Amino acid sequence: MSELKSLEEAVLKGDIKAAVAETRKALDAGTDLQVILDEGLIGAMDEVGKRFSKGRIFVPQMLRSAKTMQECVNVIKPLFKEGDITPKGKVVIATVKGDLHDIGKNLVAMMMEGAGFAITDLGVDISPEAIVERTQAVGADIVALSALLSITMPAMPATVKALEAAGIRGQTKVMIGGAPVTERYAKEIRADSYAPDAASAVIEAKRLMGIS
Amino acid sequence: MIVVGEKINTSRKSIEEAVIRRDAAFIVETAKAQIDAGAAYIDVNAGSFVDGETEHLCWLVETVQGALDVPLCLDSPNPAALSEAMKRHRGEPMINSISLEEERFRELLPLVSSQPCHVVALCMSRTSMPTTVAERVDVASELVGKLSEKGIPREKIYVDPLVQPVAVDTQMGMSALNAIQEIMELFPGINTICGLSNVSFGLPERRLINRNFLVLAMAHDLSAAILDPTDNRLMAALYSTDMLLGRDEYCEKYIDVYQAGRLTGA
Numbered sequence: 001m002s003e004l005k006s007l008e009e010a011v012l013k014g015d016i017k018a019a020v021a022e023t024r025k026a027l028d029a030g031t032d033l034q035v036i037l038d039e040g041l042i043g044a045m046d047e048v049g050k051r052f053s054k055g056r057i058f059v060p061q062m063l064r065s066a067k068t069m070q071e072c073v074n075v076i077k078p079l080f081k082e083g084d085i086t087p088k089g090k091v092v093i094a095t096v097k098g099d100l101h102d103i104g105k106n107l108v109a110m111m112m113e114g115a116g117f118a119i120t121d122l123g124v125d126i127s128p129e130a131i132v133e134r135t136q137a138v139g140a141d142i143v144a145l146s147a148l149l150s151i152t153m154p155a156m157p158a159t160v161k162a163l164e165a166a167g168i169r170g171q172t173k174v175m176i177g178g179a180p181v182t183e184r185y186a187k188e189i190r191a192d193s194y195a196p197d198a199a200s201a202v203i204e205a206k207r208l209m210g211i212s
Numbered sequence: 213m214i215v216v217g218e219k220i221n222t223s224r225k226s227i228e229e230a231v232i233r234r235d236a237a238f239i240v241e242t243a244k245a246q247i248d249a250g251a252a253y254i255d256v257n258a259g260s261f262v263d264g265e266t267e268h269l270c271w272l273v274e275t276v277q278g279a280l281d282v283p284l285c286l287d288s289p290n291p292a293a294l295s296e297a298m299k300r301h302r303g304e305p306m307i308n309s310i311s312l313e314e315e316r317f318r319e320l321l322p323l324v325s326s327q328p329c330h331v332v333a334l335c336m337s338r339t340s341m342p343t344t345v346a347e348r349v350d351v352a353s354e355l356v357g358k359l360s361e362k363g364i365p366r367e368k369i370y371v372d373p374l375v376q377p378v379a380v381d382t383q384m385g386m387s388a389l390n391a392i393q394e395i396m397e398l399f400p401g402i403n404t405i406c407g408l409s410n411v412s413f414g415l416p417e418r419r420l421i422n423r424n425f426l427v428l429a430m431a432h433d434l435s436a437a438i439l440d441p442t443d444n445r446l447m448a449a450l451y452s453t454d455m456l457l458g459r460d461e462y463c464e465k466y467i468d469v470y471q472a473g474r475l476t477g478a
Contacts, residue, residue, distance in 0.1 A: 150290075151290045
């Protein structure tokens with residue numbers, strides 16, 4: 001554990017060079033891949049999320065840490081055998097139909113990836129039908145929907161209904177977010193969860209998956 | 213600088229509550245304070261209501277103009293709400309906004325060309341948000357071309373370059389600033405407008421960032437801004453910048469606001 005301390009520090013700082021070097025060092029020392037991933041990298045991103053939630057760090061620092069983690073994952077990923085990495089859950093994420101805003105959605109995707117979820121990012125302006133189709137194809141545990149305009153918010157309940165109609169609502173949880181979206185709206189449209197920002201999206205996704 | 217007062221927006225809790233309880237006095241007071249502080253237009257936005265936006269927006273128009281002689285900036289991405297609000301507006305409103313997004317464009321173009329109005333042209337393309345200067349200028353050119361074809365004079369078109377957060381990409385500030393300058397040069401007589409708060413998303417001390425962004429945008433020829441005119445420090449930055457850029461003959465406005473006691477603490 002202690003040998004991963006400096007890797008964690010480097011990810012927290014967003015120091016790509018140092019973090020990649022620490023990852024290699026850990027590999028050379030024979031540290032288990034899963035341990036590097038879970039304790040070094042995901043552990044660090046967990047701390048990043050906590051600090052962000054407390055207002056101690058800000059969006060650029062969060063992005064920098066996420067990017068650093070990604071570089072480290074690129075180092076260890078080829079060493080995993082096929083199917084060896086078990087994600088915390090599979091997430092399909094999209095900005096809903098009629099809405100082109102992607103910044104918040106991208107932040108959420110990045111933080112979820114950092115937390116060990118497998119992310120399928122469908123992009124912006126995605127129809128309920130396309131979301132259902134990809135959710136089925138991926139076998140997603142969670143569908144995460146973003147909307148930045150009150151006029152595109154109704155695409156959220158439309159997507160929930162489409163998932164219901166496809167008969168996959170039972171195994172797929174829905175979480176929603178975006179500036180005009182509220183907790184109350186999530187309840188109204190029978191979404192399972194609402195997250196106001198990227199860090200809370202991770203906490204909510206873990207809660208939905210039954211991981212603390 | 214043309215100042216559009218941004219405070220009557222139902223995403224602000226006090227405004228939302230006032231709209232729900234139909235507190236006309238509070239709304240009029242909020243409008244009046246902004247006019248007194250230098251706003252040429254009062255923005256009205258009821259977008260936080262998923263249901264009933266149209267009805268609430270119309271009430272805001274009638275409430276503000278029932279008490280004050282001021283043009284409004286009708287702020288909604290919803291063509292239906294804008295159409296109804298326009299019918300109730302006296303004089304020439306500013307319509308905020310049209311973009312290249314297909315449905316919005318198709319429904320708003322006949323609306324903005326059917327009666328005299330000022331129109332904000334948001335640099336949003338059909339499929340994405342622009343990131344580079346060139347993308348912004350391309351969308352702006354297409355919008356200006358199409359609005360001009362419909363007989364809307366350039367002086368009534370306000371291009372919004374779509375400001376994005378520097379927290380996500382540190383080049384976003386310069387990209388919007390350079391787009392403003394290029395659009396002003398490319399279409400003489402046109403206006404450019406933007407909000408100030410997007411640029412500071414995800415960062416601490418946002419008002420400081422917003423204020424400095426306003427100064428930079430003015431130096432890049434921005435001609436209108438949607439902001440809180442009751443923020444004394446922000447307006448002090450605006451008046452002093454206008455003067456420094458040679459747009460305040462005999463430093464008249466600057467001295468006026470000083471003598472009115474509105475530069476204290478700035």
